[in-house]
Amino acid sequence: MNRVPGRFAAERSGLAFIVALIASIPGAGELAAQTPLSFEDYRETVEPIFLADRGGWGPGRAPCATCHVEQGTPLRLQRLRETAEGEVYWSEADSRRNFEVVSRLVTPGDPDRSRLLRQPLVESAGGSALHVGGKFFQSKEDPEWRAMADWVAAADPVEATFGPRLDADFFRDCVQRVFLDKRPGDVECIHCHASGVRGFAPPVPEGRDFWNEEETRRNYAIARRYVEPGEPMMSRLLTHPLAPAAGGDYFHGGPRRWASTEDPEWQMLAAWVRGETPACVVGEGGR
Template structure:
């Protein structure tokens, strides 16, 4: 039994998939689009690989990424009568579409998917909620993903929209302080720690200054995917699961629906717009 609570495919399947990812002698990189069959054989097994237990940095990637509204939003696993977990081909194609948005074809080092779980000394991203799995680029799993990306033709993609800092400072931060009936404010839980995007306000003030707002903005950006509201944890974590939100949130559910005016305001900001500021009670009256 795996730590997912059900049996997984034998380790030999993963080993065979990784071996299949090694280019044939004489193969030329960068001569094809991102390949689905190669992705399914060499990359998806990485998402299922056991990391030694539960919790950040220890559970299989799918444990979090099939349950949370992150950019890497995987399909939930299916299970056979024998307790073996798997994705159908249709599931894998949906996963492929998501994963393809997180890589830069032809450029493994510039691909978000490959940098997130790689240690910083090895060239990885500074922050990954789930921890770091790969100590170096020599790791067989990392190489399997890198070879898949390197084999694809480079594709020029439009730059993501810019998040307006002034709007964040003057409006989004107000939401962090707003208390909805029966709930606690965002700042109640998020003023400290690794997820502290609403830092403590000094006793002699009731709002953040410019420098503090810049710090909050930098932290908040970790939970926002510019241009993609439903891939942004700032918008999906407090959203009710029935409306597409994450299955778990340690705090209250601030929005029951994506029709909530406050949620719509944040979604517009994530898309690069500068909407009317609608926070808390203002949402019931249509804002200012």
């Protein structure tokens, strides 16, 4: 018998543990008292904002969808469908996939900390400093901005869900070797990421050929900002040097080290981001 015979009986039968375990898996069941982000409200009030015509092209003027459909940005929306009359739309299944992506860019219950809301808002009103796509909303009173904020605010904060723990030793012994490795025709990460806010690969001091523990800790603290545990495609350390055609970021001041996510080196890094400790494959040998 696989049927769960009612809650009370389940508790008594020792199934309670399994039931609780299943309930604790994100997405397998919402906690009873929690209001999750609403898909219906998203579809009705938020998604149309991505398609809205703003009477122009380019940063700050073009519909969000111009740059956010299928392109390698964290806000990667589904391809648009077209009616016989030439109107674009997303099917319900498309919208559900969009909803998943968009949900990861917001902090339920907290519009001000939500990337979706900060990115297109001017900095003086509390937005982020830079959005390559430009600024669309001059204040939080903007009706479109409010619609997105209301959707986010209506949901209860989610208890901090901890992603998988990243293996710091793997970073030290393997990931850092990627920073030093030169592929033919390419420039190494250390060449450009030696200092500044993105300085996760400073020069190795004279007389040594690798970073020591203390240097490693510093490098890690910086690189860690570009890693979203459990989410390789949301981790800029992996998506910035990845070819845009393969889902990499729209823009990187440096080269595209990986032509595709099939590159064994990329796969290895993705496994690390998912909390695993795979075999270390670095460089051309890894291709």
